[in-house]
Amino acid sequence: MSGGVVIIGGSGHLGSRIVQSWLSETDMPITIITRAESEASFTNDARISVHKGDYTSVAFLKEAMTGQSVLVCAMGLTATPESVELVYKTAAAVGVKWIIPQGWGNDWQNPRLAARVPPMSAAKASRSMITELGIPYTGFITNPWLDWNISSGLFSIDVASRKATLYTGAVTRFNTTTLSQVGLAVVRFVRQLLQPGPDFKIEDYRDREVYISSFLLTQKELLEAVQQATNTTAGDWKVETQDVQAYIRDGESLMSQGQFMKGLFQVLFGCLYSEGFGGDYESDKGVNNAVLGLPQEDLVLELRKAIKG
Ligand SMILES: NC(=O)c1ccc[n+]([C@@H]2O[C@H](COP(=O)([O-])OP(=O)(O)OC[C@H]3O[C@@H](n4cnc5c(N)ncnc54)[C@H](OP(=O)(O)O)[C@@H]3O)[C@@H](O)[C@H]2O)c1
Structure with missing residues (x-):
């Protein structure tokens, strides 16, 4: 596939890792689209070209995407569905050949998860839209990012106050991926799209999800690794337990009582730990780490880096 790569949201938690990996893994240029009001700055590298402008302007988006073959979408959660849609439509209008869409999370294809969350x-709808626009896509299923979610406390492990809640009941292992692993996976995949190796069959990746992972573990194993990473012992922590179904039900109540995001994360993480909701996609579907040559990471080391910030 000839042409270049353009990323939108390239200054974000994920986008910056993708750009960083792109620069270290390839010698190809990269185009970054950034909002007019953005205060983001980018590495001073001759291979980066930045287009700053108004995301409601089709003319701006067209100018920024023309001549590009692959579009990577890594816009923040606050990007409206309308603006994401306009980005996809404009990509189609200027002849972008492949889209890596928004998503970057849990396995939306798991029917029980989709019914509960x-x-x-939205992931399904956006992929259908991209297909209707006539562009192939490949989505990335990463589950919650290890480092981002340890920092945010969403695993119910509060590093600063050394408090945790472990969920009980029908719980299981789940996959989690570091941001650097996601960034590397995207870069290795896009490079294959642009310069396919002898074993890479582009059609194998058309209109489907790629599953990647850094670790497959239980919440308890994660807590134990956090204790190791912080040079603490179980005795230093206050650990409570809660039934996972009660945690999910609490989340659903919060969602319907005006605390939508808080409740949503609760339901999402409760489902992550629960059997049958696709949290362990590695056992169900396998992961694509090997084909992308992703490295084996060290859990405690990655947690130390995340906690240090
Ligand atoms: N799996 C996980 O654990 C996890 C966690 C968080 C997010 N996610 C997913 O990954 C995607 C990227 O997340 P992220 O945390 O990297 O995002 P982020 O850092 O919050 O934002 C990424 C970039 O999007 C741009 N942006 C910010 N607000 C925007 C808006 N209202 N409209 C359009 N662009 C906007 C900004 O770039 P400029 O300033 O350069 O314009 C920002 O740097 C999210 O959409 C979400 O679906 C997954």
Whole structure:
């Protein structure tokens, strides 16, 4: 596939890792689209060209995407569905050949998860839209990012106050991926799209999800690794337990009582730990780490880096 790569949201948690990996893994140029109001700055590298402008302007988006073959979408959660849609439509209008869409999370294709977490349907809808626009896509299923979610406390492990809640009941292992692993996976994949190796069959990746992972573990194993990473012992922590179904039900109540995001994360993480909701996609579907040559990472080391910030 000839042409270049353009990323939108390239200054974000994920986008910056993709750009960083792109620069270290390839010698090809990269185009970054950034909002007019953005205060982001980018590495001073001759291979980066930045287009700053108004995301409601089709003319701006066209100018920024023309001549590009692959579009990587890594816009923040606050990007409206309308603006994401306009980006996809404009990509189609200027002849972008492949889209790596928004998503970057849990396995929206798991029917039980999709039924329990209504926003999961957005991933399905956006992929259908891209297909209707006539562009192939490849999505990335990463589950919660290890480092981002340890920092945010969403695993119910509060590093600063050394408090944790472990969920009980029908719980299981789950996959989690570091941001650097996601960044590397995207770069290795896009490089294959642009310069396919002898074993890479582009059609194998058309209109489907790629599953990647850094670790497959239980929440308890994660807590133990955090204790190792912080040079603490179980005795230094206050650990409570809660039934996972009660945690999910609490989340659903919060969602319907005006605390939508808080409740949503609770439901999402409760489902992550629960059997049958696709949290362990590695056992169900396998992961694509090997084909992308992703490295084996060290859990405690990655946690130390995340906690240090
Ligand atoms: N798996 C996980 O654990 C996890 C966690 C968080 C997010 N996610 C997913 O990954 C995607 C990227 O997340 P992220 O944390 O990297 O995002 P982020 O850092 O919050 O934002 C990424 C970039 O998007 C641009 N942006 C910010 N607000 C925007 C808006 N309202 N409209 C359009 N662009 C906007 C900004 O770039 P400029 O300033 O350069 O314009 C920002 O640097 C999210 O959409 C979400 O779906 C997954």
